[in-house]
Amino acid sequence: MNDEAPYPDNSHCPRRAWVLDQLADDESIKGQCRPSSAVQLHLARCETCRMASEELLATNELLADVIAATPSDALLRDADRRATQAIQAGAKPSRRIDLSRIPEESRRDSGPADSILVRYPEIRWLYERRQIIAASVVLMALVGFSALLHVWKGEPNIAEIELKRVDRHPVTWPADNPPSKKVAPATPQITGGRFVANSRPAKSVRRDPVRDASLEHVGSSQRAFPIPEIEESKTSLLKTMSNGLREFLIDTRLTVDSTSPNSPEERSRNEE
Amino acid sequence: MTMANVSMPADEPVRRNASAVTAHRWLYALMEAEGPAVLRMLWRILGNEADVLDAYQDCFCKLAGMDKKPKIRQARAYLFRTAANIAIEFIRVRKRQKKHAGAILDVHADRNGESLMPQEALERERAIASLHEAIDQLPAHLRNVLLVRDFSGKSYKEVAEILGIDKATARVYRRTAIVKLANLLQEGSAS
Ligand SMILES: [Zn+2]
Numbered sequence: 496m497n498d499e500a501p502y503p504d505n506s507h508c509p510r511r512a513w514v515l516d517q518l519a520d521d522e523s524i525k526g527q528c529r530p531s532s533a534v535q536l537h538l539a540r541c542e543t544c545r546m547a548s549e550e551l552l553a554t555n556e557l558l559a560d561v562i563a564a565t566p567s568d569a570l571l572r573d574a575d576r577r578a579t580q581a582i583q584a585g586a587k588p589s590r591r592i593d594l595s596r597i598p599e600e601s602r603r604d605s606g607p608a609d610s611i612l613v614r615y616p617e618i619r620w621l622y623e624r625r626q627i628i629a630a631s632v633v634l635m636a637l638v639g640f641s642a643l644l645h646v647w648k649g650e651p652n653i654a655e656i657e658l659k660r661v662d663r664h665p666v667t668w669p670a671d672n673p674p675s676k677k678v679a680p681a682t683p684q685i686t687g688g689r690f691v692a693n694s695r696p697a698k699s700v701r702r703d704p705v706r707d708a709s710l711e712h713v714g715s716s717q718r719a720f721p722i723p724e725i726e727e728s729k730t731s732l733l734k735t736m737s738n739g740l741r742e743f744l745i746d747t748r749l750t751v752d753s754t755s756p757n758s759p760e761e762r763s764r765n766e767e
Numbered sequence: 768m769t770m771a772n773v774s775m776p777a778d779e780p781v782r783r784n785a786s787a788v789t790a791h792r793w794l795y796a797l798m799e800a801e802g803p804a805v806l807r808m809l810w811r812i813l814g815n816e817a818d819v820l821d822a823y824q825d826c827f828c829k830l831a832g833m834d835k836k837p838k839i840r841q842a843r844a845y846l847f848r849t850a851a852n853i854a855i856e857f858i859r860v861r862k863r864q865k866k867h868a869g870a871i872l873d874v875h876a877d878r879n880g881e882s883l884m885p886q887e888a889l890e891r892e893r894a895i896a897s898l899h900e901a902i903d904q905l906p907a908h909l910r911n912v913l914l915v916r917d918f919s920g921k922s923y924k925e926v927a928e929i930l931g932i933d934k935a936t937a938r939v940y941r942r943t944a945i946v947k948l949a950n951l952l953q954e955g956s957a958s
Binding site: 515516518521522551554555557558561562564565566570571574575578579581582586587588589591592594596598 | 811819823825826849938942943953
């Protein structure tokens with residue numbers, strides 16, 4: 496504190512809070528109502544702090560004056576006797592005040608967080624919203640956990656299910672309700688908390704026996720998708736990819752066959 | 768002062784009924800251990816014997832009326848916080864009575880409005896009354912630290928134990944209380 500430059504009058508001194516804190520600390524002034532030499536040095540040079548400290552020093556002096564008063568031993572004996580008699584008489588109060596207004600002191604003044612909050616007041620807003628924050632964290636954790644569970648459960652391949660669905664459910668419109676020219680987009684229905692995609696088929700689906708055979712292992716006709724928008728976009732992407740691959744294979748006159756030769760030896764044997 | 772009818776010679780030792788001692792053994796032990804500190808606090812806040820005796824009595828009666836016997840550490844905390852609350856309530860009652868009966872100046876003034884007290888004593892009394900009012904306006908957690916620390920004369924370690932906070936917090940609370948008190952007194956003198 497030796498690099499003290501005098502601050503101009505009425506300006507805000509950045510050390511004001513420190514000065515007041517020092518002056519308010521009974522351990523730093525050691526009951527003498529006199530600030531430490533560092534504070535004294537600053538006060539000698541800083542008009543702002545000097546003015547701000549005057550009221551504080553006056554308060555210190557007033558407090559010291561009040562605290563200097565000590566009750567006599569006789570008063571203590573008298574007080575003990577009267578309190579004892581009152582307790583023995585069934586805890587009879589003086590009735591000078593309404594004792595029911597005095598709270599039952601069963602609670603601490605502050606939680607352990609208070610010491611941190613006193614030192615870091617800027618995080619108080621976080622502490623005050625701690626319940627909302629905790630609830631959000633729990634909610635996010637639950638959502639994340641359920642998403643993980645969903646992945647680990649090993650849901651069947653959506654694309655395969657979708658392709659199978661499209662192929663296995665030919666267009667069977669009721670006779671009294673023929674389809675219009677325009678194909679309405681599939682609308683999901685909610686059943687039992689899960690989304691079920693409508694099984695309205697795509698407009699032009701060519702049946703492919705090869706692909707049908709390869710999809711034979713795909714399970715039952717259950718088509719329950721947790722999030723239809725995501726699943727639909729995934730399905731359409733995979734469908735586009737598989738269609739493109741199929742057309743490429745047809746163009747290059749290659750057949751998709753499980754017995755197609757893989758090794759060069761097998762390939763040459765077939766050519767022969 | 769309803770207990771005025773049970774006044775006894777001042778030097779007679781405290782006698783306790785055997786059955787009452789068993790029922791409230793913890794309370795008497797507390798009185799013996801912490802009575803002087805509590806009395807000191809009440810005396811420094813209230814400053815007159817009649818109020819101090821009544822407040823002290825009320826304090827132990829309030830604890831005796833508790834449903835459950837607290838643990839020793841809790842009992843100590845209850846005692847000091849109850850004493851602080853009771854002292855503040857006495858100050859509030861006094862303030863209401865003063866408002867009702869007229870300002871402090873009037874109490875000590877003669878028929879012509881001239882003060883019967885020396886000017887210095889009158890100013891001191893006014894300053895102490897403002898201090899009491901300012902203490903009343905402090906938030907409870909700051910006020911309790913100030914009262915237990917300064918008015919009871921407990922160390923920060925004891926303050927921390929009694930109020931269930933850590934030592935550093937107690938010291939910070941005390942400093943905050945003093946700065947707030949100074950502001951309140953300044954506002955009071957300005958208005
Ligand atoms: Zn300064």
